[in-house]
Amino acid sequence: MVSLDVRTQPCVYSGEAPCGDHGLCQETHRGMFFFTSCMCTEGWKGWGCEDGEEAKGWTTVLTGVCLLTVSNIFFLPPAIIAVRRHLFSQALLFVATMIASVFYHTCDNEVVSFCLMKYEVLQFTDFFFSLLCFWVTVVGLGGVDKALCPLLHTLGVVIIAPAVQYSRTALASFIVPMAVATAVPICHILYCRWKKGSWPSISRQQLLYRSTGIFLALMGLIMFALVQTKDNYKYVHSIWHVAIALSLVFLLPSGTPPLSVSSNFCSAAQHSTPMTSVDAELIDVGLATVDYTAHSPVFNVTSDIAFLLDNEDDNDNMG
Numbered sequence: 172m173v174s175l176d177v178r179t180q181p182c183v184y185s186g187e188a189p190c191g192d193h194g195l196c197q198e199t200h201r202g203m204f205f206f207t208s209c210m211c212t213e214g215w216k217g218w219g220c221e222d223g224e225e226a227k228g229w230t231t232v233l234t235g236v237c238l239l240t241v242s243n244i245f246f247l248p249p250a251i252i253a254v255r256r257h258l259f260s261q262a263l264l265f266v267a268t269m270i271a272s273v274f275y276h277t278c279d280n281e282v283v284s285f286c287l288m289k290y291e292v293l294q295f296t297d298f299f300f301s302l303l304c305f306w307v308t309v310v311g312l313g314g315v316d317k318a319l320c321p322l323l324h325t326l327g328v329v330i331i332a333p334a335v336q337y338s339r340t341a342l343a344s345f346i347v348p349m350a351v352a353t354a355v356p357i358c359h360i361l362y363c364r365w366k367k368g369s370w371p372s373i374s375r376q377q378l379l380y381r382s383t384g385i386f387l388a389l390m391g392l393i394m395f396a397l398v399q400t401k402d403n404y405k406y407v408h409s410i411w412h413v414a415i416a417l418s419l420v421f422l423l424p425s426g427t428p429p430l431s432v433s434s435n436f437c438s439a440a441q442h443s444t445p446m447t448s449v450d451a452e453l454i455d456v457g458l459a460t461v462d463y464t465a466h467s468p469v470f471n472v473t474s475d476i477a478f479l480l481d482n483e484d485d486n487d488n489m490g
Contacts, residue, residue, distance in 0.1 A: 181196050182196040183209060183219035189209070190210070190219055191219050193220045193223070194210060194211040212282055213282055232282045233283065236276070236283055238406065239405055239412075242412040242413055243416075245413050245417060246412075246419075247266075248420055249261075249420045253423060256423065256424075258424070261304070261307055261423065265304055268297075271300050272412065274287050274293055275294055295335060295336065299331060299332060301415070302344075303328065306331060308422050308423060309352040311356075312356040312381065314424070330351060331348050334347060345392065345395070345396075381421065381422065384420070384421030385422070387417050388415065391418065394410060395408075395411050399411070
């Protein structure tokens with residue numbers, strides 16, 4: 172009589188560490204099939220993560236985490252500038268992007284990880300906020316009427332959310348929303364050209380700022396699409412954070428006073444209340460230099476001292 176005792180265990184080794192000290196046991200379900208495999212960390216390789224020829228040191232891992240988290244501090248300058256220009260929605264979005272990116276990169280680490288919530292949620296918020304803050308900034312470049320801004324911002328949410336959920340690391344998820352966002356100010360400028368017959372005026376300083384912002388944004392996009400790899404991820408992605416944050420500084424629209432009202436779609440005309448004649452007279456009097464003695468009566472008082480003294484002597488003699 173033969174007795175068979177078949178047992179299965181996950182991954183390679185038995186016990187609490189089936190992949191040793193340098194790997195994590197990962198379970199995979201595909202249809203009716205179920206299998207496990209070791210996901211090695213710190214550059215270790217092998218079935219049980221026992222090959223350490225290309226292992227990374229603790230200093231390298233810690234440097235990567237610090238670069239990916241500290242580089243998000245560059246989102247503070249555009250947030251401060253947005254507050255000073257009364258662009259509070261953009262400022263809130265920049266701060267949210269910075270916080271989401273910090274928590275995502277502290278969780279997206281195989282060695283020193285801290286996950287505030289599920290990894291999928293942190294990854295979605297990081298990519299979603301990054302694209303949305305760029306969308307909100309770009310659509311406001313052409314001087315679009317404030318009444319249309321809520322509609323355009325909602326359109327950005329409708330486009331970006333499905334794109335990020337469909338594929339968070341695909342290049343199309345970045346290019347399509349950015350192309351639509353760039354088309355908004357371009358179409359607005361062309362509309363003003365067709366309606367008014369002239370191109371919108373822009374100063375040299377604004378042109379320099381916008382060109383610098385576009386250059387930094389394109390540089391970050393090229394690095395993300397063509398330069399970034401798994402080996403240089405911590406360096407290139409940190410530069411991506413800096414480039415995108417600095418581009419927002421130069422692409423932020425000029426702030427307007429909170430009480431200003433836009434008169435039409437292409438230009439903001441200022442309306443002033445006509446002054447009455449009384450107001451005009453008061454202003455003229457207040458601004459002009461008035462000689463109050465020119466038409467006032469002048470009384471000249473003269474006295475003859477000798478005549479008064481003679482009269483006084485005559486009175487004494489008579490007395």
